[in-house]
Amino acid sequence: MIRLGISGYGNLGRGVEAAVMHNPDIELKVIFTRRDPETIKPITKGVKVDRVENASEYKDDIDVLILCGGSATDLPRQTPEFATMFNVVDSFDTHANIPQHFDEVNKKAEENGKVALISCGWDPGMFSIARVYADSVLPGGETYTFWGKGVSQGHSDAIRRVEGVLDARQYTVPVQAALDAVRSGSNPVLTTRQKHTRECYVVAAEGADKARIEKEIKEMPNYFADYDTTVNFISQEELDAKHKGIPHGGFVIRSGKTGAENEFDNVIEYSLKLDSNPAFTSSVLVSYARAVARLHKEGRKGCVTVLDIPPAYLSAKSGAELRKSML
Amino acid sequence: MIRLGISGYGNLGRGVEAAVMHNPDIELKVIFTRRDPETIKPITKGVKVDRVENASEYKDDIDVLILCGGSATDLPRQTPEFATMFNVVDSFDTHANIPQHFDEVNKKAEENGKVALISCGWDPGMFSIARVYADSVLPGGETYTFWGKGVSQGHSDAIRRVEGVLDARQYTVPVQAALDAVRSGSNPVLTTRQKHTRECYVVAAEGADKARIEKEIKEMPNYFADYDTTVNFISQEELDAKHKGIPHGGFVIRSGKTGAENEFDNVIEYSLKLDSNPAFTSSVLVSYARAVARLHKEGRKGCVTVLDIPPAYLSAKSGAELRKSML
Numbered sequence: 001m002i003r004l005g006i007s008g009y010g011n012l013g014r015g016v017e018a019a020v021m022h023n024p025d026i027e028l029k030v031i032f033t034r035r036d037p038e039t040i041k042p043i044t045k046g047v048k049v050d051r052v053e054n055a056s057e058y059k060d061d062i063d064v065l066i067l068c069g070g071s072a073t074d075l076p077r078q079t080p081e082f083a084t085m086f087n088v089v090d091s092f093d094t095h096a097n098i099p100q101h102f103d104e105v106n107k108k109a110e111e112n113g114k115v116a117l118i119s120c121g122w123d124p125g126m127f128s129i130a131r132v133y134a135d136s137v138l139p140g141g142e143t144y145t146f147w148g149k150g151v152s153q154g155h156s157d158a159i160r161r162v163e164g165v166l167d168a169r170q171y172t173v174p175v176q177a178a179l180d181a182v183r184s185g186s187n188p189v190l191t192t193r194q195k196h197t198r199e200c201y202v203v204a205a206e207g208a209d210k211a212r213i214e215k216e217i218k219e220m221p222n223y224f225a226d227y228d229t230t231v232n233f234i235s236q237e238e239l240d241a242k243h244k245g246i247p248h249g250g251f252v253i254r255s256g257k258t259g260a261e262n263e264f265d266n267v268i269e270y271s272l273k274l275d276s277n278p279a280f281t282s283s284v285l286v287s288y289a290r291a292v293a294r295l296h297k298e299g300r301k302g303c304v305t306v307l308d309i310p311p312a313y314l315s316a317k318s319g320a321e322l323r324k325s326m327l
Numbered sequence: 328m329i330r331l332g333i334s335g336y337g338n339l340g341r342g343v344e345a346a347v348m349h350n351p352d353i354e355l356k357v358i359f360t361r362r363d364p365e366t367i368k369p370i371t372k373g374v375k376v377d378r379v380e381n382a383s384e385y386k387d388d389i390d391v392l393i394l395c396g397g398s399a400t401d402l403p404r405q406t407p408e409f410a411t412m413f414n415v416v417d418s419f420d421t422h423a424n425i426p427q428h429f430d431e432v433n434k435k436a437e438e439n440g441k442v443a444l445i446s447c448g449w450d451p452g453m454f455s456i457a458r459v460y461a462d463s464v465l466p467g468g469e470t471y472t473f474w475g476k477g478v479s480q481g482h483s484d485a486i487r488r489v490e491g492v493l494d495a496r497q498y499t500v501p502v503q504a505a506l507d508a509v510r511s512g513s514n515p516v517l518t519t520r521q522k523h524t525r526e527c528y529v530v531a532a533e534g535a536d537k538a539r540i541e542k543e544i545k546e547m548p549n550y551f552a553d554y555d556t557t558v559n560f561i562s563q564e565e566l567d568a569k570h571k572g573i574p575h576g577g578f579v580i581r582s583g584k585t586g587a588e589n590e591f592d593n594v595i596e597y598s599l600k601l602d603s604n605p606a607f608t609s610s611v612l613v614s615y616a617r618a619v620a621r622l623h624k625e626g627r628k629g630c631v632t633v634l635d636i637p638p639a640y641l642s643a644k645s646g647a648e649l650r651k652s653m654l
Contacts, residue, residue: 014587015585015586017587018585018586018587019585021587022466022467022585023466043587095654098650098651098654099647099650099651102650119654124654126460126464126595128653128654129460129638130597131653132638132639132641132642132649132653133453133456133638133641135642135653136614136617136638136641136642136643137453137607137610137611137614137641138607138610139349139350139610139614139643140349183600258342258345258346258349258602258603258606258607258609258610259342259345259602259603259606260341260344260345260348260370263602264601264602264603264606264607265602266599266600266601266602266607267598267599267600268453268598268599269596269597269598269599269600270457270596270597271594271595271596271597272593272594272595272596273510273593273594273596274591274593275585275586275590275591275592275593276585276586276591279585279586279591280464280465280585280591280593282585283464283465283466283585284464287463287464287466290463305650305654306638306654307637307638307639307646307649307650307653307654308637308639308646309637310634310635310636310637311456311459311460311463311633311634312459312634312635314459314460314463314464315459315462315463316463316466319634319635320426322459322634323425323426323429323632323634324425324426326455326458326459326462326634327422327425327446327451327455327632327633327634
């Protein structure tokens with residue numbers, strides 16, 4: 001049995017707890033929280049809940065700790081710190097800062113003989129894997145990543161900060177014509193606007209100037225200005241009824257040529273369609289916790305990413321079983 | 328530079344030669360053949376061609392040898408034999424015999440300090456990887472593999488053995504309704520007949536009994552009896568004009584549940600659309616030759632499969648480059 005800990009009991013932490021139930025070789029032992037432990041009621045029987053400050057007391061009780069904090073402020077601090085005591089898995093997803101995060105975590109993990117896997121989930125994560133495989137096995141080509149249809153928390157939050165907005169949900173939607181062009185093998189050059197649209201569902205305060213809100217959203221730099229954005233004003237009741245889920249997904253598509261004269265077209269496509277983004281991310285984290293436990297057993301130390309892990313390490317099945325039934 | 332050898336210069340061997348052109352860090356040094364070397368005219372400048380019996384003379388000249396023989400009789404003999412002298416990659420694809428082939432190759436490779444990667448390509452190969460990842464990150468679900476639309480050489484050959492048939496091409500076609508059912512997340516139970524149909528294009532000898540030929544094809548056990556099969560009689564000219572290519576591809580789809588109460592549906596899909604089956608297979612083999620060269624450098628020995636290789640090992644890019652640009 002692999003003994004697991006969770007740090008942080010939000011959407012992701014609860015998702016990890018649920019994912020453990022699908023993995024009979026993994027056992028949840030403890031949840032660390034910044035809240036009052038008394039307020040946390042895990043679903044799993046017999047799981048301890050303790051303050052995150054007491055984590056060091058559990059050094060010998062768990063094989064892998066999954067860090068379920070946010071990438072903005074939690075993980076840059078937590079992952080290096082916890083990698084001094086535990087084998088860890090995090091879902092750090094600020095793409096531009098991955099190299100720096102890697103170096104900081106690697107130093108601590110190496111010094112302390114631990115394995116730390118960072119930037120796990122689906123993007124970065126399964127999509128990164130799809131990109132590297134496709135790029136490697138079909139070097140003569142182009143790779144495209146599309147996201148959605150799905151909820152972007154960051155964009156939803158940005159809308160909520162507009163004056164007069166009570167609540168909001170933003171969907172990122174891939175443009176069908178762009179998907180079709182990529183799948184045709186034409187290797188199109190696509191602008192940001194051509195790849196995705198943004199659909200916003202907004203609850204405005206009574207008497208708020210909706211025209212001004214719509215304009216502010218559509219012109220918001222980085223978030224919306226480069227996209228075709230639609231803004232739909234709806235009631236809080238409708239938002240709660242129809243837009244409470246956190247679905248997501250997307251497509252990694254590579255098209256490329258083979259043959260001595262580039263005479264053959266090929267398209268590789270990997271896609272995800274997820275009812276719940278955090279529930280799937282958690283499920284990925286748990287399978288990588290298994291891989292991390294194995295690497296640690298083999299004497300490996302330092303920081304790794306999903307690109308460094310053989311597929312077989314994720315599976316509860318043995319090598320011989322996999323060769324027989326899945327190869 | 329990784330120095331590569333090819334054994335066997337058929338469709339696959341020529342495909343490997345072409346694939347090397349897309350990989351600037353890999354250099355083709357020698358082609359081994361059972362034919363008269365004088366009859367082989369490689370496209371690549373400066374490549375030696377020699378009899379396969381002389382292969383041992385090249386032990387120190389190449390880092391990896393890609394074996395491009397057939398799975399029926401060539402590879403079961405060749406892979407263990409060559410693994411005594413070279414790091415090797417093969418595309419052994421008789422699924423049921425993989426465990427035995429693995430053991431035989433492993434013994435020889437271990438004894439001689441070589442790395443041997445077997446059963447590489449797209450199925451077994453990229454599809455196996457897709458199955459293992461999907462099964463591991465989404466344990467609560469079912470995985471389905473569909474092949475096609477594409478040419479099955481084995482089925483085409485089987486038709487050619489029917490009396491009165493001069494030439495034939497067989498396409499395996501996934502059933503759209505089955506694909507739709509799987510993508511819907513309903514985890515349907517599908518019979519062989521429900522998953523694929525078989526389309527045959529047949530050139531009959533003049534005066535041959537077409538009704539008898541069609542009946543014999545449709546009732547052929549293992550090959551056609553379990554499928555809805557259509558037989559189209561066409562001229563040799565039409566076959567040559569429209570059915571000379573060797574396209575293939577397919578889909579690995581997993582649908583499964585996440586959430587503490589299995590309340591969320593998820594669909595993972597990996598698909599390939601290939602103008603030329605051997606050209607793509609070759610391209611995969613070459614990227615795994617890079618991985619094998621690296622494993623050998625690290626001191627690894629014995630038999631491995633694609634399931635044992637981290638994605639990053641396939642790429643010409645460094646770990647830091649991959650983390651920066653592709654993670």
